[in-house]
Amino acid sequence: xxxxxxxxxxxxxxxxxxxxxxACIALWQVASVTHLNLGIVTFRNVPPPVEVAQSxxxxxxxxxxxxxxxxxLWRVFAGYGAAVVIGVMLGFAIGRSRAxxxxxxxxxxxxxxxxxxxxxxxxxxxxxxxxxxxxxxxFIGALFPIVLNTVHGVANVDRRLVAxxxxxxxxxxxxxxxxxxxxxxxxIVTGLAIGMGTSWFCLVTAEMISGQFGIGYYTxxxxxxxxxxxxxxxxxxxxxxxxxxxxxxxxxxRLLMPWRSxxxxx
Amino acid sequence: MNIRVADIDAxxxxxxxxxxxxxxxxxxxxxxEAVSGLDFAVAPGELVCILGPSGCGKSTLLxxxxxxxxxxxxxxxxxxxxxxxxxxxxxxxxxxHTLFPWKRVxxxxxxxxxxxxxxxxxxxxxxxxxxxxxxxxxxxxxxxxQLSGGMQQRVEIARVLINQPRVLLMDEPFSALDAQTRxxxxxVLLDIWGKIPTTTVFVxxxxxxxxxxxxxxxxxxxxxxxxxxxxxxxxxxxxxxxxVTEPEFVRLKRHVMQLLRRPDGREPLARLSPLGVTx
Numbered sequence: 369x370x371x372x373x374x375x376x377x378x379x380x381x382x383x384x385x386x387x388x389x390x391a392c393i394a395l396w397q398v399a400s401v402t403h404l405n406l407g408i409v410t411f412r413n414v415p416p417p418v419e420v421a422q423s424x425x426x427x428x429x430x431x432x433x434x435x436x437x438x439x440x441l442w443r444v445f446a447g448y449g450a451a452v453v454i455g456v457m458l459g460f461a462i463g464r465s466r467a468x469x470x471x472x473x474x475x476x477x478x479x480x481x482x483x484x485x486x487x488x489x490x491x492x493x494x495x496x497x498x499x500x501x502x503x504x505x506x507f508i509g510a511l512f513p514i515v516l517n518t519v520h521g522v523a524n525v526d527r528r529l530v531a532x533x534x535x536x537x538x539x540x541x542x543x544x545x546x547x548x549x550x551x552x553x554x555x556i557v558t559g560l561a562i563g564m565g566t567s568w569f570c571l572v573t574a575e576m577i578s579g580q581f582g583i584g585y586y587t588x589x590x591x592x593x594x595x596x597x598x599x600x601x602x603x604x605x606x607x608x609x610x611x612x613x614x615x616x617x618x619x620x621x622r623l624l625m626p627w628r629s630x631x632x633x634x
Numbered sequence: 635m636n637i638r639v640a641d642i643d644a645x646x647x648x649x650x651x652x653x654x655x656x657x658x659x660x661x662x663x664x665x666x667e668a669v670s671g672l673d674f675a676v677a678p679g680e681l682v683c684i685l686g687p688s689g690c691g692k693s694t695l696l697x698x699x700x701x702x703x704x705x706x707x708x709x710x711x712x713x714x715x716x717x718x719x720x721x722x723x724x725x726x727x728x729x730x731h732t733l734f735p736w737k738r739v740x741x742x743x744x745x746x747x748x749x750x751x752x753x754x755x756x757x758x759x760x761x762x763x764x765x766x767x768x769x770x771x772x773x774x775x776x777x778x779x780q781l782s783g784g785m786q787q788r789v790e791i792a793r794v795l796i797n798q799p800r801v802l803l804m805d806e807p808f809s810a811l812d813a814q815t816r817x818x819x820x821x822v823l824l825d826i827w828g829k830i831p832t833t834t835v836f837v838x839x840x841x842x843x844x845x846x847x848x849x850x851x852x853x854x855x856x857x858x859x860x861x862x863x864x865x866x867x868x869x870x871x872x873x874x875x876x877x878v879t880e881p882e883f884v885r886l887k888r889h890v891m892q893l894l895r896r897p898d899g900r901e902p903l904a905r906l907s908p909l910g911v912t913x
Contacts, residue, residue: 531702531909532732536797537722537749546745550736627736627777 393417415597423597424604432586439581440571440609443499447506448567455511455563456556459518464548476515484509484570488577498578502571509570510563517559521552554628557621564617568610583609647713648800648833650676650699655708656858657694659910668694668906670858672708676801681827681834683844686854687894689903692837695859696803697908699835700726712800722746725794726803728908730810732790733778739765739789740774746797764792768826784815788822795830802834805908809840817875820846824873841890845883846873853893857903863893 398404400416415423427433458476461468487508491501525548533547575584587602622629655672658665668691676682684692697703698710701720710717712724720726733742740761741748747757762774768788778786787807794802808816820843827834838844844851845867853863865886869877877883896902 526731527909528728528732529734531700531720532726532728533734533745534720535700535702535722535724535726536746536793538745539749542749547734550734553736625736627779 413596419597420600424601427601435581436583436586440583443503444506444567444571447503448510451507451510451514451563455514456518459515460522463519463522480512485573488574492578502574502578505574506567506571510567513562513566514559517555518552521555522548525551553625561614561617564613572606648678649713650801651711653709655710656706657698658706667858670860672861674852674861674864676833676835678833679831681847681849682852683836683838683848684852684854685838685844686859687856687902688839688905690854690856691859691906692854693805693908694906696805696835696837700724700803702908703910722797723800724803725797725799727790727794727807729806733786735778739776742789743793743796745793760796764796767829768792783811784819787819791826802832804836806838841887842878845886846877853890
C-alpha cells in the first residue's frame with residue numbers, strides 16, 4: 369500500500385518535471401513569435417522552437433551532421449584522452465613522491481590560473497595545424513582538474529590502509545595497485561568528470577575560432593550565415609554531447625567502484 | 635570446550651623479547667619519549683595484555699613490534715630476529731577501518747596469500763576456511779561497509795591469521811564497539827586463539843578486558859610509558875563472562891585500578907597512533 373502511494377508520488381513528480389520543460393518551450397515560442405523586447409534583451413532574432421525543430425530534422429537528414437560530430441568527438445577523444453593519461457600519471461607522481469612534487473608542481477601551479485581559452489592564440493602559433501592546436505586546447509582544459517584531483521586522492525589515501533597492506537606483505541608496486549589506486553579512485557573520477565566538462569567547453573570555443581568542421585564551428589558558421597535556427601540546433605547538440613559523455617563517465621565510475629554503491633545491511 | 639589443538643606447535647615459535655627499549659616520537663622541539671626502558675619477554679603462545687592510560691605509549695610499542703616505526707634504543711626481537719620493517723609474520727589488527735573498502739570480505743582475507751603469490755582458487759579456499767573459523771560463513775561476498783563493527787573486526791582477525799603469523803598484535807581492537815558486542819568479541823577472540831594458538835600482544839586501556847583475556851598483564855605508567863607491574867593471572871581457561879564477578883577478579887581489578895589512578899586534576903593524554911606522529 370505504502371509503496372503504491374510512493375510510486376504514485378514519484379510519478380506525479382516526473383509529470384511536474386516534464387510540464388516544467390514544456391512550459392519553458394511554450395514561453396520561448398510565445399516570446400520569439402511576438403518578438404518580445406525587454407529593453408536589455410530582445411527575442412527579435414531568436415527563432416521559435418518549431419523552426420529549430422525543422423532545422424534539426426534537416427540537419428539530421430544531411431551528411432554534414434556526422435562529419436561535424438565525428439570531428440568534434442575525435443578532438444575531445446584525443447585531447448581529453450591525453451589529459452587523462454598524462455594527468456593521472458602526474459597526479460600519482462606528485463601525490464606519492466616529495467621530490468616529484470617539488471619538481472613538477474611549481475610550473476603546473478604557475479600555468480594553472482591561465483584559462484585554457486587564453487591559450488588559443490599561442491597554440492595556433494605553436495602547432496603546425498589548427499587541428500593539433502584545438503586538440504591541445506581541449507587537453508589543457510582537462511589536464512588541471514585531473515592532475516589536482518588525482519594528487520588530492522593519492523595524497524589522502526588512509527595511511528593505516530597502506531600500513532596494513534605493508535604488514536600483510538605488500539611491496540611498493542602492490543601498494544600502488546591494490547591500495548593507492550582504488551583509494552584515490554573516487555577523487556580521480558571526480559577530476560575526470562570536471563575535466564570532461566571543461567574539455568568540451570574549450571573545444572567548442574577553439575572550434576569557433578579556428579575550426580573547419582566540428583559542432584562548435586557549425587554553430588558559429590550558422591551565426592555568420594544568419595541561419596539563426598541552426599545556432600540553437602548546434603547549442604542543443606553540444607549540450608547533448610556533453611551530457612552523454614558525463615553520463616558515460618558516471619556509469620563507468622559506478623561500474624568500476626561497486627563498493628561505493630553497496631547498500632548497508634547491518 | 636576450547637581444546638587447544640596445537641599446543642606443541644605453539645611452543646615452537648612466537649617468542650618476543652623486548653630488551654631495554656625506548657622510543658622517541660616527533661622531531662625538534664616537539665620530540666618526546668613515548669616509552670622508556672621497557673624490558674620484558676612474551677613466551678610462545680602466550681596472550682599478554684598491555685594495559686595503561688591513554689597516551690602512555692602502549693600503541694607505540696605495538697607499532698614498533700609491527701615494524702611501522704624504529705626503536706630509539708634497545709632491541710626488539712621475535713624468535714631471536716631483530717624487527718626490521720613490517721612483515722606478515724607479525725600481524726597487526728587496528729582499532730577500526732583498516733579493511734580495504736573496495737575489496738569483498740573474501741578478497742580482504744585473501745590479501746596476504748595473494749601477496750605471497752598463491753593462485754586465486756587456492757587463496758579463496760584458504761580465506762573461506764578461516765572465515766568459517768571466525769564465524770563469518772555466508773558473508774564472503776560482502777563489502778566491509780555492509781558489515782557491523784564486530785563483523786569487520788572478525789574479518790580483520792581472519793585477514794591477519796591467514797598468514798599464520800608468529801605473533802598477533804592487537805591495538806585496542808574492540809574499543810570502538812558497543813559494550814555488548816565488545817564482550818562477545820572478547821569471547822570470539824579467546825575461541826579463535828584456542829583453535830589457532832598464537833602469541834598475542836593485546837593493547838587496551840580497559841581493565842576488565844585485560845583481566846578477562848590475558849594470561850598476563852603488563853601494566854604501564856603514564857608517558858613516558860614504563861612497566862610498573864607484571865601480573866600473571868590465575869584464571870583457568872576456558873573463560874566465560876561469569877568470571878568478572880568472582881572475588882579474585884574483583885580483587886585484581888581493584889589492585890590494577892589503584893596502579894592506574896591518575897594524580898588528581900590531571901587530564902588524560904591524547905591517544906598515540908601505532909604509526910607514530912603524522913608528518
